[in-house]
Amino acid sequence: MRAEIIAVGSELLLGQITNTNAKFISALLADNGIDVHYQTVVGDNPQRLENAIRIAEDRADLIIFSGGLGPTKDDLTKETIAKHIGAELISNEHALQSIQAYFERTGREMTENNKKQALVLSGSTVLENRFGMAPGMAAKANDKTYILLPGPPHEMEPMFRNEAIPFLQHAIGSQDIIVSKVVKFYGIGEAELEHRVQKLLEAQTNPTIAPLASKDAVTLRLTAKANTADAAQQLIEPVLAELYSQVGQYIYGTDEDTLSSKAASLLTEMRLTISAAESLTAGLFTALLGDEPGISSSLKGGMIVYTREAKVNQLGIDEKLLDEHGVVSSECAEALAEKVRERFQTDIGIGLTGAAGPDQHDGAAAGTVWIGVAKNGHSKSFQLRLSGSRNSNRLRAANYALYYLIRDLESNSI
Numbered sequence: 001m002r003a004e005i006i007a008v009g010s011e012l013l014l015g016q017i018t019n020t021n022a023k024f025i026s027a028l029l030a031d032n033g034i035d036v037h038y039q040t041v042v043g044d045n046p047q048r049l050e051n052a053i054r055i056a057e058d059r060a061d062l063i064i065f066s067g068g069l070g071p072t073k074d075d076l077t078k079e080t081i082a083k084h085i086g087a088e089l090i091s092n093e094h095a096l097q098s099i100q101a102y103f104e105r106t107g108r109e110m111t112e113n114n115k116k117q118a119l120v121l122s123g124s125t126v127l128e129n130r131f132g133m134a135p136g137m138a139a140k141a142n143d144k145t146y147i148l149l150p151g152p153p154h155e156m157e158p159m160f161r162n163e164a165i166p167f168l169q170h171a172i173g174s175q176d177i178i179v180s181k182v183v184k185f186y187g188i189g190e191a192e193l194e195h196r197v198q199k200l201l202e203a204q205t206n207p208t209i210a211p212l213a214s215k216d217a218v219t220l221r222l223t224a225k226a227n228t229a230d231a232a233q234q235l236i237e238p239v240l241a242e243l244y245s246q247v248g249q250y251i252y253g254t255d256e257d258t259l260s261s262k263a264a265s266l267l268t269e270m271r272l273t274i275s276a277a278e279s280l281t282a283g284l285f286t287a288l289l290g291d292e293p294g295i296s297s298s299l300k301g302g303m304i305v306y307t308r309e310a311k312v313n314q315l316g317i318d319e320k321l322l323d324e325h326g327v328v329s330s331e332c333a334e335a336l337a338e339k340v341r342e343r344f345q346t347d348i349g350i351g352l353t354g355a356a357g358p359d360q361h362d363g364a365a366a367g368t369v370w371i372g373v374a375k376n377g378h379s380k381s382f383q384l385r386l387s388g389s390r391n392s393n394r395l396r397a398a399n400y401a402l403y404y405l406i407r408d409l410e411s412n413s414i
Contacts, residue, residue, distance in 0.1 A: 063144060351373075
């Protein structure tokens with residue numbers, strides 16, 4: 001079964017909201033072996049929506065709409081589809097009673113146009129809306145299946161999961177399952193990664209391998225299709241093992257892992273404590289770790305030592321060390337890590353120092369960063385040469401610190 005998703009709403013085209021519905025719908029369809037070949041966004045205009053429907057019918061068996069089921073004049077999805085497939089709009093008594101009960105419960109006056117939300121396509125399967133007013137519906141016509149869903153995600157998501165997916169499972173019977181595994185990399189660019197795994201990319205059949213880039217990571221999505229989820233996973237495993245063999249040093253996690261969630265998970269699992277002294281990142285590293293639930297058992301504290309004076313007076317860095325090597329140096333980064341570890345009595349200390357830009361700092365070129373890691377009485381440092389904007393360099397420095405922390409925890413190299 002080939003599917004197309006049509007999101008309806010001028011606010012999507014104006015950039016006022018993000019089309020998260022298409023992402024959610026696509027993921028659940030993939031889990032059920034239904035391929036999404038196209039996603040379309042169209043404004044609140046019946047003629048343009050009609051055109052989008054005709055185009056979708058030429059290339060999809062299943063067309064899923066989100067949005068345009070509300071009470072206002074610009075909510076025209078079901079009216080347009082009813083006219084297109086020659087169906088009548090009729091009032092659904094159960095939906096109407098639910099709408100009336102909502103207004104009674106909230107003490108609000110129900111205006112006449114709210115009754116419009118209870119209209120459904122004649123002959124359709126009504127999809128109950130348990131978190132809003134307008135019901136969804138599933139209809140078949142002209143050898144096509146049309147599913148209409150509300151636009152607000154808090155209404156659409158449970159309706160699609162609990163009402164539409166069972167309808168589709170019954171309609172399509174036995175179907176292949178699609179399983180995806182996202183492998184996440186840091187410290188390597190998309191082009192270099194593709195070069196290193198070129199033979200795997202050239203040999204791909206099932207599973208397929210798709211390189212993706214995001215603002216804070218490079219990823220490979222492995223996607224396999226089989227008659228069961230276990231069978232699909234078995235197809236993925238040897239390819240995943242080969243990736244670890246070839247470029248495993250850059251892999252920090254999979255699927256929903258982030259650098260901060262992976263670092264936090266390792267720290268808590270290993271029952272290790274950590275503290276950080278930050279100069280150019282001004283608390284970003286600590287804040288990223290602090291976002292993770294349960295990190296309080298590991299993250300004991302941190303210090304922002306933005307100036308030379310703060311490094312000396314607040315943290316106790318030897319002034320002679322700074323005179324000899326400068327504040328942007330491996331020696332300073334390691335001293336920051338060691339001193340903050342001592343100050344907070346933690347297993348691990350992290351130190352970040354550098355020149356965020358746009359100008360050089362203490363003789364170091366903009367984008368020069370040093371990250372120190374102290375553990376078990378030993379320390380080491382890593383140098384970065386970044387080329388982004390000031391704030392981009394600061395965020396990347398914090399992310400690299402998380403990446404080096406993950407590598408150290410997994411290898412126990414210090």
